[in-house]
Amino acid sequence: xxxxxxxxxxxxxxxxxxxxxxxxxxxxxxxxxxxxxxxxxxxxxxxxxxxxxxxxxxxxxxxxxxxxxxxxxxxxxxxxxxxxxxxxxxxxxxxxxxxxxxxxxxxxxxxxx
Amino acid sequence: xxxxxxxxxxxxxxxxxxxxxxxxxxxxxxxxxxxxxxxxxxxxxxxxxxxxxxxxxxxxxxxxxxxxxxxxxxxxxxxxxxxxxxxxxxxxxxxxxxxxxxxxxxxxxxxxx
Numbered sequence: 001x002x003x004x005x006x007x008x009x010x011x012x013x014x015x016x017x018x019x020x021x022x023x024x025x026x027x028x029x030x031x032x033x034x035x036x037x038x039x040x041x042x043x044x045x046x047x048x049x050x051x052x053x054x055x056x057x058x059x060x061x062x063x064x065x066x067x068x069x070x071x072x073x074x075x076x077x078x079x080x081x082x083x084x085x086x087x088x089x090x091x092x093x094x095x096x097x098x099x100x101x102x103x104x105x106x107x108x109x110x111x112x113x
Numbered sequence: 114x115x116x117x118x119x120x121x122x123x124x125x126x127x128x129x130x131x132x133x134x135x136x137x138x139x140x141x142x143x144x145x146x147x148x149x150x151x152x153x154x155x156x157x158x159x160x161x162x163x164x165x166x167x168x169x170x171x172x173x174x175x176x177x178x179x180x181x182x183x184x185x186x187x188x189x190x191x192x193x194x195x196x197x198x199x200x201x202x203x204x205x206x207x208x209x210x211x212x213x214x215x216x217x218x219x220x221x222x223x224x225x226x
Contacts, residue, residue, distance in 0.1 A: 056212070106156040
């Protein structure tokens with residue numbers, strides 16, 4: 001079972017460059033999320049989606065955009081990367097909001113220089 | 114904003130010991146509370162999910178309890194093994210916070226042979 005797959009696993013960007021992180025889940029889950037994990041800060045929600053074609057802002061959305069054109073995919077975009085976006089990014093999915101657990105991908109380690 | 118605190122931040126125990134990890138939260142209006150395990154450089158794996166109406170959940174050597182009134186959850190690990198070494202995170206889902214899981218910063222557990 002693949003579960004939640006993130007691409008790429010590692011990336012180094014120069015300040016101002018753009019990139020897209022891809023998250024794919026094969027569990028037919030409705031809800032998908034993007035978190036970032038920083039030392040001393042814990043995990044914080046960037047954006048989320050409650051179904052195909054929907055997106056919404058989380059706790060720290062500035063500098064990021066997302067799209068969910070297909071139910072199984074959730075894309076996170078950085079239009080102009082900044083050093084403050086150096087972090088580990090995790091995608092997660094869940095079947096329902098309240099009654100089922102969240103499944104996480106393996107993470108993308110992004111460094112912006 | 115929900116504050117989730119995990120104590121201790123780090124713990125080292127000899128193999129075979131029973132241990133308790135603590136999680137406290139400031140807002141008791143939660144839908145559920147989840148415990149996750151994170152291995153170095155890896156994603157999060159869901160261990161146990163406790164709904165707000167439940168008092169505890171068990172899976173193998175793991176038992177998680179929830180006391181909403183006091184804002185506390187504990188994860189009990191019986192007969193610890195070196196393979197249990199990881200960071201353990203708790204996260205709550207507030208009933209009025211939209212869709213964000215509020216994470217603690219984790220307890221780093223080392224089980225020595």
